[in-house]
Each structure stands twice: as C-alpha cells, then as structure tokens.
Amino acid sequence: MNATLTRFPLTRPEENGPAVLWGGMYESGSLKHLTYELCLNAAPRDARGFVEISGSSTALALDLLGRRRRLPTVAVADASGRDHLTRRGFRGRVHTITSIGEAHEVCLEYERAGWYWPRQFTNPALVGYVERWAWRLLRQLRADWPGIRHLVCGFGTGATVAGLHRVFAPLGYAVVGLQARRGDPVPGWRNYALQNVGEQDLFHRYQADIPLATAAGADAPGRGALQSLVAFAHTHTHPEQVLVISHDGRPRGDLAGRSDDRPPWVRPRSPALTDRPRPLG
Structure with a gap:
C-alpha cells in the first residue's frame, strides 16, 4: 500500500x-512513513545516507x-531496539x-561525515510534517466518522501527538499521548518525565497543553503498543468516540510473533492503569 494514500485505513474492530487507524x-509498516517522506525532502541532495536514534518505526x-x-x-539504538528492528526486517x-x-555522539560523527x-527528538519541523497529513x-473523519471526538496515540518524540493536537484541538477534539510506564518499555515510546532533553526537546513547548497518560498496569506487564492504546480507549466513558492512532498496527495478526499485532477484540476490556489519566474529554 503506497504512502500517498488518499484515504487512511480505519476500521472499528x-x-x-x-476505531483504529492502522x-x-x-x-x-508504519504511519511514520508519511512524516518522513516529507521530512526527507529537506535532506541535502548530496547526503551520504540517513542516521537516527531509533529502535522502532522511524528507523524502519x-x-x-x-x-x-x-x-x-x-x-542508533540500544540492544532491545536492535532486536526489535531485526524482528521487523530492518x-x-x-x-x-x-x-x-553515546547515541548523540555517534549521530554527530555521521552528520559531520555528510549523513543526514x-x-x-529536537526537530520542530517534524510537527509541521505531521500537520500536513493530519x-x-x-477531512476523512468529518465525512465518514463524525462520531469520533477523541484521539489517542503513542508518545515517542511527541511529533505525532503535537501535530494532531495543532490540527484537531482548535476544533473541539481531545488529543492525548500515551507514554510508556517506568520499567515497562514499549518499542518507540518514551516516558517524558524520565526521558527528555530539556528545553530543546521537541515536546517541551507542548507539555502544558497536551495531556500525557501512562500506559499499562501492574497486572499486565509487557503489553504492546496496540493493546495499550486500545485498553486506554476503553477507559473512556464512550470508547466508540475514540480513534486509536496505531503507528505500526495491522488489522490482522499477519506479522506472527509480534505481541502488538494481535487483534484488539481478543483482549480484556478494562485493565487497571498504574495512574488514572485525565479524562479524554
């Protein structure tokens, strides 16, 4: 399926x-494709290659x-990111x-050698690229899914949630980022309080306006991204009004062995959360 789709793949499992955006x-294999297809248009024409701190969707x-x-x-990734990318066919x-x-120094060396x-984690232009597809x-939600009033997506760099917020929030939609729980990492996600780069962080200017909830619960360690997002959506009073933005989810379990590819309808409905997030709306 080409990244220039005129319609987003949405279903209600x-x-x-x-609803889920797959x-x-x-x-x-990732919604990040849309963002980085635009981002790389700004790359120098003589770039020797691309380098990034990523063990998940961005690298793919x-x-x-x-x-x-x-x-x-x-x-540039830690051992768990390396293993995740290997499983994903990087x-x-x-x-x-x-x-x-260490990751920062490695990327600097590549950059000095002519890599893009x-x-x-610090590039505000990425938010603008997300806005373009948001x-x-x-338009698609207004035409075909008018009952959707809330959006939730995984929190990694914050570019996706910030871009969605800038487009949807002024029109009355609620946008929430779901971050990883301490000690229970999710590939591609981070916990902002524990993992940020201070005032240079891309999300720094948005943190006061965009709520971040914390994924998973003590009874469900190791839950993958899609399960965490769907479980969080079910904590809402009207889950049918929530759109889950699944960066790399697919509607069928056709990537065997990945815990976050199982269809959401096979999971329990309302697991406990480590801390009760602010309401979606």
Whole structure:
C-alpha cells in the first residue's frame, strides 16, 4: 500500500469499541512513513545516507525511504531496539549504544561525515510534517466518522501527538499521548518525565497543553503498543468516540510473533492503569 494514500485505513474492530487507524498498512509498516517522506525532502541532495536514534518505526521508515534513494540508513539504538528492528526486517545497519549521550555522539560523527540526521527528538519541523497529513485525516473523519471526538496515540518524540493536537484541538477534539510506564518499555515510546532533553526537546513547548497518560498496569506487564492504546480507549466513558492512532498496527495478526499485532477484540476490556489519566474529554 503506497504512502500517498488518499484515504487512511480505519476500521472499528469491536462493536461499540474504539476505531483504529492502522498505520502498519503503509509500505514501511508504519504511519511514520508519511512524516518522513516529507521530512526527507529537506535532506541535502548530496547526503551520504540517513542516521537516527531509533529502535522502532522511524528507523524502519528511513530504511525504506533511503533504499528508494539508493542511500544507506544507520539506526542508533540500544540492544532491545536492535532486536526489535531485526524482528521487523530492518535492512540497514544498527549501531548499538548503551546511553543517550553515546547515541548523540555517534549521530554527530555521521552528520559531520555528510549523513543526514533528522534529529527527531529536537526537530520542530517534524510537527509541521505531521500537520500536513493530519488535515487529510480530519477531512476523512468529518465525512465518514463524525462520531469520533477523541484521539489517542503513542508518545515517542511527541511529533505525532503535537501535530494532531495543532490540527484537531482548535476544533473541539481531545488529543492525548500515551507514554510508556517506568520499567515497562514499549518499542518507540518514551516516558517524558524520565526521558527528555530539556528545553530543546521537541515536546517541551507542548507539555502544558497536551495531556500525557501512562500506559499499562501492574497486572499486565509487557503489553504492546496496540493493546495499550486500545485498553486506554476503553477507559473512556464512550470508547466508540475514540480513534486509536496505531503507528505500526495491522488489522490482522499477519506479522506472527509480534505481541502488538494481535487483534484488539481478543483482549480484556478494562485493565487497571498504574495512574488514572485525565479524562479524554
């Protein structure tokens, strides 16, 4: 399925449950494809390749887009990110690191050598790229899904949730980011209080306006991204009014072995949360 889709792949897997935008239907297996397809238009034409601190969807999008341009991609990630990318079929090189400081230095070395580093944790332009496809999503929801009034997506860099907020919130929609719980990492997600780069962080200017809830519960360690998002949507009084933005989810379990690809309707409805998030609306 091409990244230039005019319509987003949305379904409602459960009767009276949340709707889901299946980002895994895009060619890189991630909704990030749309954002980085736009981002790489700003890359220098003489770039030797692409490098980014990522162990999940961003690296996969850069990998595919880089191969189209016949350019290599290097993902800078810890061991768990490396293993996740390997399971997802990443074809580039993974430079394994043990700290964010080390990751930053590795990317700087590549950048000085002529590689393009999008700097996804600090680059505010990424929010604008998300806004461009978010307007298209808004038009589709207004036309075909008028009952949707709330959006929830996983919180990684914050670019997706910030871009959605800028488009949807002024029109009365509620937008929430779901962050990882301490000690229970989700590939591609972070906990903002524990993992941020201060005032330079892309999300710094939005933190007062965009609510972040915390995923999973003590009774369900290791829950993947899609399960966490759907479980959170079910805490809403009207889950049928919630749209889950699943960056790399697919409507069928056709990527065997990935815990977050199981259909949401096979999971319990209302697991406990570690802390009760602010209401979606």
